Amino acid sequence: GENVEQHPSTLSVQEGDSAVIKCTYSDSASNYFPWYKQELGKRPQLIIDIRSNVGEKKDQRIAVTLNKTAKHFSLHITETQPEDSAVYFCAASVGGNNRLAFGKGNQVVVIP
């Protein structure tokens, strides 16, 4: 299967707090896990990705962790700012194919 589930569907955080979004996947052959951010009315853009040979990756205020055994990965945003408000999509590569299965998205709202 190629299901990718995201939780929670909506997340509200106070500015400066941390936000964590979790995703689970079902395809044990998945080896690439990107996160895309889509601001209102704009196109999705890659913010960070991780491959299965790495457990954690960090880029300034965002980080992604991967647990291949449990088949889940998480996006961590620290010191949230109003511009972090957006829909975040996780995705996982499907089998050995050059395609991605996306989750349904998380609406993150940062409250000033």
Added chain:
Amino acid sequence: KAGVTQTPRYLIKTRGQQVTLSCSPISGHRSVSWYQQTPGQGLQFLFEYFSETQRNKGNFPGRFSGRQFSNSRSEMNVSTLELGDSALYLCASSLSSGATNTGELFFGEGSRLTVL
């Protein structure tokens, strides 16, 4: 470098009609994927083309089809439109070459289709 360009940006059709959407990838990108985005359903994969060949296909009915030209530009067609086809159709290109070389997708701004 110019980004991914999709046309038209907005269109309105009635049930039973057909529609063709166009996507011009970033120069040098040979892989083009199409996604359907609807509220609450996220991004659902339609198909992917590489070097004029459909390399991957999602779980959409045969009314949804696509093609890719020698210059990597791609079109998708939806025939016999239904109300449920109303959505934002996103095209994405990537540098991916091999069948297993999943890389960053660069999305266009999408074509918003409304079916009345």
